Amino acid sequence: MKITVNGAPRETASPNVATLVAELHLEPRMVLIEHNATALRRSEWPESPLAEGDRIEILQVAAGG
Numbered sequence: 001m002k003i004t005v006n007g008a009p010r011e012t013a014s015p016n017v018a019t020l021v022a023e024l025h026l027e028p029r030m031v032l033i034e035h036n037a038t039a040l041r042r043s044e045w046p047e048s049p050l051a052e053g054d055r056i057e058i059l060q061v062a063a064g065g
């Protein structure tokens with residue numbers, strides 16, 4: 001299916017947000033996810049199905065000094 005991730009089109013077979021995070025090789029503890037303009041808790045990722053045309057925004061948390 002075709003979705004949009006951070007403004008860029010992307011093909012995925014991931015059935016939900018949790019699987020998409022794994023597909024993108026992201027560290028779950030270091031990202032915040034917005035699914036169709038709704039911020040999700042990490043516990044909601046497995047129950048948040050992806051559908052054609054969905055929009056995902058991913059923010060990566062970075063530590064620095």
